[in-house]
Amino acid sequence: MRFVVYGAGAVGGTLAGLLADAGYEVRLVARGAHLAVIRRDGLRVLSPAGSRTYRLPATDAPGDLDWRPGDVVLLGVKGAQTSAAVRALAACADSGTPVVCVQNGVANERTALRRFADVYGVCVMFPATHVTPGVVVAHCAPVPGILDIGRYPHGVDGTAEAIAEAFRAATFHSVLRPDVMRWKYRKLLTNLSNAVEAVCGRLPAGAEVVARLRAEGEAVLRAAGIAFASESEDAERRGDILRRQPVEGQSRDGSSSWQSLARGTGSVETDYLNGEIVLLGRLHGVPTPVNAHAQRVANAHARAGARPGTRSLAEFMAGV
Structure with missing residues (x-):
């Protein structure tokens, strides 16, 4: 092979x-x-x-x-x-x-x-x-x-x-x-916060916006009849397997979306994360205002060539 x-x-x-x-x-x-x-x-x-x-x-x-x-x-x-x-x-x-x-x-x-x-x-x-x-x-x-x-x-x-x-x-x-897609839909829900993190930097524990993004996502998946693994299943699978350790001269400042902004690619993958929830919401009549807002703001931030983590959470959420 x-x-x-x-x-x-x-x-x-x-x-x-x-x-x-x-x-x-x-x-x-x-x-x-x-x-x-x-x-x-x-x-x-x-x-x-x-x-x-x-x-x-x-x-x-x-x-x-x-x-x-x-x-x-x-x-x-x-x-x-x-x-x-x-x-x-x-x-x-x-x-x-x-x-x-x-x-x-x-x-x-x-x-x-x-x-x-x-x-x-x-x-x-x-x-x-x-x-x-x-x-x-x-x-x-x-x-x-x-x-x-x-x-x-x-x-x-x-x-x-x-x-x-x-x-x-x-x-x-x-x-x-x-049932690997059931697990990938749980990972999708986890990744809905990537857009906010990319624009604003690391989010505080229990950030309300994360809960709102994921609540919309879960509502959409249920309306669409799409199965997804639970948070407890995900936590059990991860367990203590992934042990982050120092890497000399390196830090992990953010998700793949954060890294796209850091490299100045001009785009992020939000259309296939938050945008997936927005699409399913439109197909099944479920409102997704927070995910749609996150998708728009992250895309605009990337198109402008802005650096990651340069806007406040309040600025990000303005207009939701």
Whole structure:
């Protein structure tokens, strides 16, 4: 089994390095300055254990890869980039190539299933950071993250087990989840606060806006008849597995949305987090004013090229 990691950011890049450590052959698809540094200096993965540099073949065009039977795609791009990534993959990879969505949000798997027959969802619990080109940071040890996997839309099979085994060999916790989307919808609810955190910085414990965002989300999912894991199930799964430890010279200042603003990408993934709740609310007649507001404000903040954490919570919530 060879892995093609499409999107070598915080999650994809760290996962690629650890899979290589476990003896798996890995190829990267990356872009821009990040790709340039990887090609020149290698991919540097920082962790509580220290620093390692990986010289992995990398390209910005999946058609450049020598595709083989048994290749598995690990899709690590943001939700807004999934459609383009899947189109690029479909132009060069066999339609039977397994595509594994190691991503936040719940729309990626459906997009991949339009072009590929074997699609897998992963519920990602993995504190990692990518701000500097060529560098990714894993913040937990000895287990860097939890990557539970299942087929989309439901079920498990031998391929899912083989991928879970590879994740475990790379020191992750990974179990098979025939209902993996139920867990990904819980993660979606957790990620609804990313937009506020990205714009305002870390939120105070028990922030009212977080409760309002998630209450809207739960109401929408219930109206849509979509099952989601409970908070208690999520807490039990996490347990004390993810132990954050210092990484020399590094801090984890925010979520993936915060990191997008820090890199000045001009966009955040809020359309596929808060925007998913807004979409479902409109489809099922459930008001979602707080999520719609968070989506608008975060997108405007990103388009303006503003730095993360530069507005007060009161400024963010004005007009809700």
